[in-house]
Amino acid sequence: MPELPEVETVRAGLARRVLGRTVAEVEVRHPRATRRQPGGAAELAARLRGRTFTAAVRRGKYLWLTVGEDDDGRSQTPPSEALLAHLGMSGQMLVQEPEGARRAESETVAVGEHLAPAGERHLDLTATLPPTLVRDVPATTAHLRVRLAFTDGGELWFVDQRTFGHLMAVDTVPTGDGAPGGYGSDAAVLPEPVAHIARDLLDPALDRADLVRRTRARRTEVKRALLDQSLVSGVGNIYADEALWRARLHGTRRTDLLRPAQLRDLFDAATEVMTEALAAGGTSFDALYVDVDGAAGYFARSLAVYGRVGRPCPRCGATLRREEFMNRSSFSCPRCQRRPPVRA
DNA sequence: TAACGATCCTGATAGC
DNA sequence: TGCTATCAGGATCGTT
Numbered sequence: 305m306p307e308l309p310e311v312e313t314v315r316a317g318l319a320r321r322v323l324g325r326t327v328a329e330v331e332v333r334h335p336r337a338t339r340r341q342p343g344g345a346a347e348l349a350a351r352l353r354g355r356t357f358t359a360a361v362r363r364g365k366y367l368w369l370t371v372g373e374d375d376d377g378r379s380q381t382p383p384s385e386a387l388l389a390h391l392g393m394s395g396q397m398l399v400q401e402p403e404g405a406r407r408a409e410s411e412t413v414a415v416g417e418h419l420a421p422a423g424e425r426h427l428d429l430t431a432t433l434p435p436t437l438v439r440d441v442p443a444t445t446a447h448l449r450v451r452l453a454f455t456d457g458g459e460l461w462f463v464d465q466r467t468f469g470h471l472m473a474v475d476t477v478p479t480g481d482g483a484p485g486g487y488g489s490d491a492a493v494l495p496e497p498v499a500h501i502a503r504d505l506l507d508p509a510l511d512r513a514d515l516v517r518r519t520r521a522r523r524t525e526v527k528r529a530l531l532d533q534s535l536v537s538g539v540g541n542i543y544a545d546e547a548l549w550r551a552r553l554h555g556t557r558r559t560d561l562l563r564p565a566q567l568r569d570l571f572d573a574a575t576e577v578m579t580e581a582l583a584a585g586g587t588s589f590d591a592l593y594v595d596v597d598g599a600a601g602y603f604a605r606s607l608a609v610y611g612r613v614g615r616p617c618p619r620c621g622a623t624l625r626r627e628e629f630m631n632r633s634s635f636s637c638p639r640c641q642r643r644p645p646v647r648a
Numbered sequence: 649t650a651a652c653g654a655t656c657c658t659g660a661t662a663g664c
Numbered sequence: 665t666g667c668t669a670t671c672a673g674g675a676t677c678g679t680t
Contacts, residue, residue, distance in 0.1 A: 305673065336657080365674075393673055394658085447658090466658050468674060524651065533675075541673065631653075632673060 364537025392468025527555030
C-alpha cells in the first residue's frame with residue numbers, strides 16, 4: 305500500500321523521467337480514475353493537452369506534477385495548475401519510453417523502480433524485488449486506467465488494480481504560510497483539493513510542537529489521529545502500526561490523555577520508520593502479494609509487527625496479535641503495547 | 649463542530 | 665470444478 309515512502313519514491317522517479325515533457329494526448333480508460341475531476345475525463349484531457357510538466361511535488365500521500373508552461377511555452381511562476389494524483393491502495397505510475405529512446409533497455413518501467421541513488425544507473429527491478437512482486441510489474445494494460453502520451457513518443461501510465469486512486473487536473477492555491485506546498489518544489493502553492501491535507505512528518509516546514517498540541521486537543525484514539533491526514537499526513541495503516549510499536553503505545557490510547565513527551569516519541573518513531581523505509585526505496589508497491597505469497601523476507605527487513613500475527617515480538621518475544629480497528633487490521637505486541645482500561 | 653462508521657472497489661484465497 | 669464469502673484499506677460523506 306503506497307504510504308509516504310512509497311509515494312516519495314514515485315515522486316522522485318517522476319522528477320527524473322517526465323519533467324520537461326509535453327503532453328500530446330490523454331486517454332482515460334476507466335471512469336473511476338477521474339471520478340473527482342470536475343468535468344470528467346474530457347476536462348482532464350483538455351487541461352493537460354499541450355502542457356509541459358515542470359516539477360514533481362509531494363505532500364503526504366498526494367503527489368502532483370505542475371504544468372508551469374502554457375501552450376505558448378511561457379513559464380508561469382508560481383505554477384497555477386497541476387496534475388494531482390493519489391495512488392490509493394494499488395496505484396502505480398509507469399513510464400513507457402519510445403522505441404530506442406533514452407533507455408535502450410527500456411520497456412514499461414515502474415516510476416518507483418529507482419532504488420539506485422540519483423545519478424546511478426537504474427536498478428533492474430527484477431533483481432531487487434522478490435519474484436512475487438516482479439510478477440506485478442506489468443507489461444500489460446490489464447489495469448491501465450489513464451494513459452498520457454508525450455510529444456516525444458513516450459507515455460505515462462496510471463495503473464490501478466483496485467481503483468481507489470485517482471487523477472485530476474486542478475488549479476493551485478497559495479499555502480498561506482509562505483512555505484513550499486510540498487517536497488520537490490519551492491513554490492508556495494498546492495493543488496486546491498490538497499489544501500486541507502496537513503504537512504507530513506518529513507516536511508521541514510512542519511511545526512512539530514504545534515502538531516503535539518493539536519493532537520492532544522483531539523479527544524480520540526491515537527491510531528485514528530495518526531491516520532487523520534488533516535492532522536498529519538503520510539501515515540497509513542502499515543507505518544501507524546510500526547510507529548505505535550516503536551513508541552510502545554496501543555492504538556486505542558486516548559490522545560488527550562497522553563503526555564506531550566509520549567506524542568513526541570510517537571511522531572519521532574513514525575518519522576524514523578518512514579525515513580528507513582524511504583532509504584530502502586519504499587516497503588513495497590503492493591503489500592497485498594506479500595501476505596498472499598509469504599514473501600516475508602522482503603518486509604521483515606523493516607517491519608516489526610505489521611502482518612506478523614503469531615510471530616514473536618522482535619523486542620520482547622511475546623506473540624504478536626491482530627485486532628480489528630476502524631474496520632482495519634491492527635498488529636501489536638500484547639506485552640509492549642498494553643491496552644488501556646475501558647472507560648465507562 | 650468533532651467524532652465516527654459506512655462505503656467505494658478488485659482480485660486472491662479459503663471453504664464448501 | 666465452480667460458487668460464495670472474506671479480506672485488504674485511503675479518503676470521503678453521512679450520521680450522531
